Amino acid sequence: MIIWPVSSLRAANKAQDELYKTIARTGGTRDMLENMQTREELYKTIRYYDYEALDAGIVSTVLPHIGQPDRSAA
DSSP states (O other): OOOOTTHHHHHHHHHHHHHHHHHHHHSSSGGGGGGSOOHHHHHHHHTHHHHHHHHHHHHHHHSOOTTSOOOTTO
16 A cells, blocks of 8 residues: 555645635636635535534533523532
């Protein structure tokens, strides 16, 4: 098995360099949109909605309501 531990980092660095040069040249990201991941693709990749649902359950069951006394120590 062969691994390239830094190859993905180097590819990402080159893409970031191109992005920032484009922003400096054009003032925005419009010319780079076809090379960029959409927000929906990002959310699917990192399973954002699964974590959002988990957070909602934790917040509603663990954190005390603001403005009400904490009765958990009683």
